[in-house]
Amino acid sequence: MLSQRLRTARRAKGLTQEELAEKVRTTKGTISNYENNHSSPPNEMLTQLADILHVSTDWLLGRVDDVSAASADAAVTGANRTLDDLLQEKIDDPDDYYFLDGYLEASEEEKKEIRRYWYDLKKQMKIQRVKESRPPSLYDITEKRKNE
The missing domain is CATH 1.10.260.40 (lambda repressor-like DNA-binding domains)
Structure with missing residues (x-):
């Protein structure tokens, strides 16, 4: 909170x-x-x-x-609130935060380039029939260890 x-x-x-x-x-x-x-x-x-x-x-x-x-x-x-503010509020996972660190402050040109790379990666995964998987985040792992 x-x-x-x-x-x-x-x-x-x-x-x-x-x-x-x-x-x-x-x-x-x-x-x-x-x-x-x-x-x-x-x-x-x-x-x-x-x-x-x-x-x-x-x-x-x-x-x-x-x-x-x-x-x-x-x-x-x-x-x-701006869209950037709403996006940032949704980022609860520290892994996501570190991945996106700096994105909201990037220029429009840099954001477009990042999105282009992301869409290209997703397209290649689909072509190669790579199944998406979601491994546990660093946050999930540390929380699990705290509770053990």
Whole structure:
């Protein structure tokens, strides 16, 4: 919950991970770890993030669903979200995140090239009758080990 809401609030403010990191005096990697649920911020950092993003710590933690009127941004409430924002919200799997890292910031020309390679690969798989399989993600493997 925290990871998704932190990303949503950061984007609503129009900040990159690097810009947010500068504001709270940390690294882009730390913010990325928070947004990808690899680590959780300590209480002091959580408070700083909430202050900078103009949301409550309760909202970031998922304890409440309402963003107060004082901190509600159109993008947080969903009014003006872009397709890129909606796509990013759907990326829960860290493997997918790392695969797509940088895609949303790529130029249109770079995105077209990536899509062209993807479609060519899919076409070749179909021609060669390669069956798609979905091995467990790194996230699934680590979660399984945690539960053992």
